[in-house]
Structures are given as C-alpha cells and as structure tokens.
Amino acid sequence: MNHTYTAATLEARDIACIRDDRTLFDKLSFTLEAGQAVLVEGRNGSGKTSLLRILCGIRQPDEGTIHWNGGDIYRLATGYNAATAWVGHKDGIKLELSAEENLVFARSLGTPSGLEISDALEAMELGGFDDVIAINLSAGQKRRLALARLLVTRSPLWILDEPFTSLDTHGISLIENMINIHLADGGMLAVTSHHPVGLDSADITRINLSE
Amino acid sequence: MNHTYTAATLEARDIACIRDDRTLFDKLSFTLEAGQAVLVEGRNGSGKTSLLRILCGIRQPDEGTIHWNGGDIYRLATGYNAATAWVGHKDGIKLELSAEENLVFARSLGTPSGLEISDALEAMELGGFDDVIAINLSAGQKRRLALARLLVTRSPLWILDEPFTSLDTHGISLIENMINIHLADGGMLAVTSHHPVGLDSADITRINLSE
C-alpha cells in the first residue's frame, strides 16, 4: 500500500458567496498544495459551510473560479470528483445498511485505498459493529462510520465540515491522528471546526470568515 | 422578575435502559435538588441520549421509576412537563417561521418567564435576526435559537443534550453563563457534553455511562 499521493494543486480565485442579499465573503483566494491544510474559521453564520460546499462543487460560487491542477473544476468535474472526499453536516450513510455494507458501497463509488473494510472499522473503534444496522448506532457512532469512508477510499483532497461533531474526546484524537497521517502522505485538507484541530503540520492556511 | 424557583426534587430510582439486547445502563439512581446539576458523560454510544430522553418522559425506562417531588413522572405527567425544558439533538424550531415567531410559540407552550422575546434574542446575540426565517440561519444560529427557548420560558429543570453542538466559542461561553445563572437561581440541570462544561457550582453529580 503506497499512500503517497501525486502532487496536485487546488486554487480558489477571487470567489464570492452571496446568500439572499448578504455577501458572506468575496475576493477570497487561496492555494492548497500537497501536504497543506486550509482551516476555515468564523463565527456562527459566517459562511463556512457555504464555502466548503462550493469547494466540493455542490454549489457554484457567485463570483470567481476554482481550479484543480490548473483546470476549472466545473469543466473537469469528473476528474475532480475522483480526487475529493466530502463529509458534511449530514453523515451520508444509509440507516438500513450495516456498517460494513455502507463502507463497501462508499468504496465502490470512489477510488479504493486497498484498506480492508474490517480494518477501517477497527481503526474507528467500531470493531464489533460490522453487522449492526446503522439505524441502531448512536450519533457519535454514525459520525465515526461517516469518517471511516475517508479510510477506505483514496482521495488526495479531504473536505470536512465540523468532523468532530458528536465525537467523544477519544474519537476526536483518532480523527486528528488520521488527518495528520493523510497530510504527511501528501494529502490535502479543507476543514471547519469550532474546536481546535490538532494538526502537526506547520503548513496551515487559516481563513477567518468573520473578519 | 423573580427567578428563584420553588424547591423541587428529581429522583431516579434504579432505572435501566435496554436497546435491542444490550443493557446500556441499569440500577442507575441519583437525586437532583435545587441548584444542582447532573453531568452525564460517556463514550459514543454509551446511552447518554437515551438517558436524557427517559428523564424527559419521552421514553419510559425499561426498569425503575423517576420521581418528581415524590410522585412518578408518568402519573403526574402534566405537572412535570410544566417544570421541564428540553433541548435535544434536534433543534425543535420551525424553519418557515421567523426567529421571533418561533420563540412566541415556544413561550405559549410553557410557563413564560416574563423576558421579552427581543431581549432573549439579544442575549443570544441573534439581535438583527428577529424577522429572519429560520431556514436562512446557519447551523450554529439555529442552535442559538433553540437555546433561546430556555430564556423565554421559566422551567426549573433544564435537560440539554449536547447543547454546544455547532456553537462557536463565544456562543459556548454565552450558554455556560446562562446555565450558571439558572443554577444560582435555584434551577436544576441535566446535561451531556463531549466538551467540558464550565460550571461554577460545586454541586455537580457526574454520571459516567462508560464505566
């Protein structure tokens, strides 16, 4: 298993987001390279979720463009999608499927990392829960399962919206660990969180939307 | 405005919760008096949410009883309901109503505290948002609105399930402040949180469900 990603660049050029009549942000530019992280901060309602959804390509920016390896992500949609993994406010897991089935499906929609499903569950400390139907998991267990998707697929760019929601302290340190390995492997990260994210890397761009 | 509540007692006697075939907890007993707080801790999936829903009376315990001023809460349902306020994982606000309309409705379902709606919104730093339809609020703003319910009604017992979810650091300190005033007034609190809750009072019962 070779986890070192090929170098890539994400570049936001003067993007803006307008909700109703309010400009949440504009002229926002940044560049993200292998091993780097963007930490989006800001008060409640400052536009963090909106920004991340734009970065994913779910929403289009009201102004400006986003480039992946030099090409507009809306033109190159397919190539970009293969390179990104998104965990939003919603977990994106099917409540009627077991933990394992959920991950099998997630893997087949992306690029498999080669990690076994059971190992990924183990890593998230959901060991005995392979066959448990997801509806019977607690809030935090569901969140862990959603984050386990990051392990079974191999995407250089992770986009995470408040990944620590519902996680206990132990769960949080698990995820921080995972993120640090990802960055060390040459991965990229865009993340929001109201709680400090323990990142080893010094290569962090902080974007504060409240200023 | 006199915020000092009349003395009351909540007593859980040997309660148990069984989900499918797993016993989440049993023989759990505690007493809560005016000015005291119960802090429910535990790993993800340990049964915190289940316990709080039982305390509210939404769910019945599989064994044991809960007493409010000596009477079973299932017998005295109405009296107990008037004394409790619940903020769960779901915010319980209508997305099509404005912030103000939501609070007006919440107030008329409980015992009004006498605090003006606009003052409550101000206290939650949702000042300019009175007339904003709740669907246009961000995750954290919705959470603040849900918590503002605690201010416009006057319930001695607050039951809060991870109240800090989605809140920024400033929002968290607002809520902590609010809780401390409530306890100083002789209120009672049952709360879960994965993040430390800054309580002034020394009168805290900690229940750890992971042990």
Added chain:
Amino acid sequence: MKPATLPQAFAILLRRDLTLAYRRRSEIINPLLFFVLVTAMFPLGVGADPALLRDIGPGIIWVAALLAALLSLETVFRSDFDDGSLEQLLLSPHPLSVLMIAKVLAHWLVTGLPLLIVAPLLSILLHLSDDAMHTLLITLALGTPVLSLVGAIGVALTVGLRKGGTILSILVMPLYVPVLIFAASAVANSDAGLPVNAHLSLLAALLVLATSLSPAATAASLRISMS
C-alpha cells in the same frame, strides 16, 4: 405573564399551523390541484360519454377527495417530527389530545375546506345534477373532517418510520371505506331523486364518533411512536 390557558394554547397552535401552511403556500394549493387533476384524469381514462360520467361522477369525486386527503396527511406531523417540534409538543404541559384537535382542525381547514370550494366546478365537469351537487357539498362537509381525524391516527402511528410513502395509505384506506360508501351513495341517490337523509345522518354519526375518539387515539399513538 401568566401561562397560556388551554383555549389560548389551542388557538396559538392552530394559528401557527395555519401560518406555516400559508408560508408553504403549496400545501393549500396542492391537495386542491390534485383533487381536480385526479377527477379530470378519469374522463381521459374511461372516455367522455356524459351518461357514463354522470353515473360514476359521485364515486370519482369522492375517491379523488379521499386520495387528496390521504396524500396530504403526512403534513400533519412529518415536518414537526423531522425538526423536533413534535418532542416539544409532547412535553408541553397542555393535554396532548386537545393539541391534537388543533392540529387536525388546521389540517382540515387547509386541505378539506378547499375541496368544498371547488367541488361545484367538478360537479359541472362530470354533469351532475344540481341536487346531486348540493348533496355532494353536504357529504364533503360532513365527511372530510372524518378523513382528517381518522388519518391523524394513522400518521401518528407511522411518523417515526423512515419508510417510503405508502404504508400510511394501507393503514388508513380501509378505515375510510365507510365514509366513501355513505357519501358516494348519498350523492348517487340524490342524483336519482331518492331520499338521502339516512346516509347523511350516518355520516354525521361517523363525524361525532371520530371527533370523540380520534384525538385520544392520536395522542396515545404519538406517545408510542416517539418513545
């Protein structure tokens, strides 16, 4: 400030639900459009022969009313469940069964009453006689509240389920049969010049029965499916 009295709480909940329906707008228009569309679909399906249409007209209008009620039922509790308002209602100090009456009343005002208003139009489309139209209106006035009342029990029972749309229909439709039968035969009778009083009294009796039993049953069902 004093706590709201029960009538006040009732009025406030009713007003809230009406406001919500107004804000969503489509909730008022849609059952109505649906009602008209289904009725209009029949002449397409069975051919346009006026005599035939007049024969089956009362039945069709009532089946359409029934389906329109059925389709709009989910709105009674679904959104309150999804956003957690239902938990709050359940924990309110007011008796749940009275609050249920307010919710059902709001549902009827939004989905049942409009049917009464367009029914004359449909009667014309289907060549019903004036007498029949008159009876049709009375049956709708007596019958549609029963649909809302009985339906509320079904929604309360299924609100917690994450299953697709049709289970509710299966629970509720058999319970709707008596309303359909009495109402459709009353209209058909009056079209044929026969007496209709017996049918109408039976419908009225159903309404009384439903009003007296449904709120408590709905409240009990809600408590069960929320636990």
Added chain:
Amino acid sequence: MKPATLPQAFAILLRRDLTLAYRRRSEIINPLLFFVLVTAMFPLGVGADPALLRDIGPGIIWVAALLAALLSLETVFRSDFDDGSLEQLLLSPHPLSVLMIAKVLAHWLVTGLPLLIVAPLLSILLHLSDDAMHTLLITLALGTPVLSLVGAIGVALTVGLRKGGTILSILVMPLYVPVLIFAASAVANSDAGLPVNAHLSLLAALLVLATSLSPAATAASLRISMS
C-alpha cells in the same frame, strides 16, 4: 484494488437500492397493496354493476397504477437526500446520468414490476375479458417504466424542498397523461375487439423517448436542486 468500472458502479448502486428496498420490505409490498386498494375503492364509490365496472375497468386500473407510481416516487431520492447520500452520489467520479438509470431501474423493479404481477387479479375483480387483460399487461409493461423515468425528473426537481407531499404530483401528473390515455384506450379497444397496435407502438415510442431523455434531465435537475 482498482476503482470500480462504470458497469460495476451501476450494478453496485442497483444492488444497493434493491437491498434497501428488501430491508424496508414495506416498500415492495406497499405500492402493490395500494394499487389493489385503490382499485377496490372504485366499485365502492361507483357501485357494483359488472357491466359498468367492465366499462370503466381499464381506466381505473391505469389510474391506480399511475397513483401507485406517483406515491412511491418519493422513495427514489428522498431518503438519499435526507441522510446525505445524495451529496455523495453527486460527487462520485461516475457520470451521474448513468447512476440515475440504475436508481430508476431499481425503482421500477420494486414498484412497477409487481403491478404487472397482480394486474391479472384486478382484471378478474373488474370483470375484464381475457383479451383486455392481455393488452393491459402489455400496456403496463411498456407504460410503467415511463412513469418511473418521467417521475424521477420530478423528484429530482423537488427533492430539496421542505414542502408537503403533493407538489410532486402536480408536476408529474400532467406528464403522465399521455401514457394514461394511450394505455387505457388500448385496453378499452381490445375489450371491444378493436385493433390496438397503433396505441401500443405509441406507448413504445414514449418509452424510448423517456429512456433517452430522462437520465440526463434527472441528473441536471438534481445538480440544480442540491446547489
């Protein structure tokens, strides 16, 4: 491990949706029961005269099929939207329109195919002739996939709205009208011993048209309503 090829991804999504339907169980049974129930409701509304029923039978069965399709439509995307799976599908590297075909196919297998199986039973209940029953089956086989395909566009357009059930019906029902007309008249013709080929070819043409246009339209609608 290699990434899944497009056919693999297609198959996996199809299997996932079928598994989900099987787990929920009621999703398979319910549209079916609903179909039977609605059909059974008509004789209650319009009376039990066999000649009359035979006349309006094809229309009734087709209207019921149409409503059953309509009611089950929500299941195509609703739960995927609610739990966030739809965002994940949208961001998958596979072409969205192909994935849409898998979802629509699953929907048809679960809700359309069963109708074909019970249709003979309903033909008996409504006293249709053997010829008519035969034609009914062909029209259902050609028509129900169109209902799923066209309906998917409607669901994709409305999935992000937090509005009660009926807006979808309003959007989709007019689009269903051609299917209803061709199919019901084919069955009526064959009951009367008239030729039906023209009708059936038109239905087949609708199917081809829907198959070629709907997936792309559904994918585009989804992208819009998710943004």
Added chain:
Amino acid sequence: MLHFFHKLASPKHFYRISGNWIPWLGLACFGFTLAGLYEGLLVAPTDYQQGDSYRIMFIHVPAAWMSLFIYMVMAGAGVIGLVWRIKLAEIMAISSAHIGASFTFLALITGSIWGKPMWGAWWVWDARLTSELILLFLYLGVIALYNAVEDSRTAARATSILALVGVVNIPIIHFSVEWWNTLHQGPTVTKFGAPSIDIHMLIPLLLMAVAFKLFYVMVLLMRARVEVLQRERNTGWVQELVSDYE
C-alpha cells in the same frame, strides 16, 4: 386461578407449558380434520342444486368464521397488552395477525373458487365479499405496521392501537357495505343461506370448525414461542436453553 394466569403470563413459564400443549393440540386437530373430511367428503349427501362443488364449504365457512374470530382475539389481546402492559398479550396479538390474515385469504380464495361455478364470476362486489376483502386489508395494515417499526415492543403497542381502531370500524364497515349493496343493486346474489341445512352437512361443518380452532391455537402457540425466544434472547433462561441444545 389468578396466580395461574400470572405464572402463565411470564414468558418463561409460557414457553415451558405451551411446549407441552402443542403435540396434544396437533393430535386433536388432526383427529377432528380427519373426521370432518370423512363426514364432509364421503358421508354428506350431494347437493341437489350444486352437485359436489358445495363441499368446498367445509373449508370456506370455517375459514371465514375464523377470520372474524381471530380479529377479535387480536384486538382483545392488544387491549390487554396496552392497558396492563403484559408482554405475552402483545405477543399473542401480533402472532394472531399473521394467522388471521391467512384465514381471511383462504376464505377469499375458497369463496372465489366456489363463486365461479355458482355465479359464473370469480368475484362480485357483494356486501359480504367486500367486507371480507377490507378485513384482509385491515390485517395487512397491522402486519405492515408491525414490520415497519424497528423496536419490537413499540411495534406491538402501535399495532395494538391500530387493531383497536380497526375493531371500532369493523361493525361500521360491515354495516356500510350492506347498505351500499342493497342500494346499488348489482346482480342479485342468491346466497346459499339454506334455512334448514341438512344435518349431514352440519356435522362435518362443525367438525371442521373445531379443527380450524384447534389449528389456530396450535399455530398461535408455536408462533408465540418463537417470538418469546426472540424477545428474551438475552435473558438467562433462554441462554441456558440454547446452551442445552449445543
């Protein structure tokens, strides 16, 4: 007496005691069925109007009786479960639903088979047939709801309410359908309601009715035992039981 019921109502004792009853019930049911079939197929005379086709009556009529009877049992058990929170009653209610639906289905099928030679059609919208069809849907609604709810105790309580609402409706439905049919006169259905049924036809009918009741009780106990095991699977006594088998 009360003590006996209390003991029986505990799942563990129920499991043990019912296990002893089942073989005897099976035997009795088998005996009555044999006797009924013998009397019905060999002894009972051929009907002067219908020939031998009427003999399906010996299945149809008891099945139709059972379909109504079981609904009442189900609703009764549901009430007991709701009010006194007796688990066993809940189990009996939901176990009955499946059996009741089967009998209803059987009554419908045999009725149709009988109807074809009698009326020349598999189905007519006669009052009794229609209300039986609706009864089937009431059963199916109960079963669908039970399957849809995740937690089995919640499911049992929810279905009990539904069954109860259904009971209120059964007379109403029955009544409405009768009215409806007399008003919209379709083809006049000549009911087989022979006022003085031949004693040789009555005897096998009653024998079969008893056999069907025994069958119901037996299957009910069997289904209930499975349900009990499933619900109590993490209690000591079931664990012991299972380890005995291993």
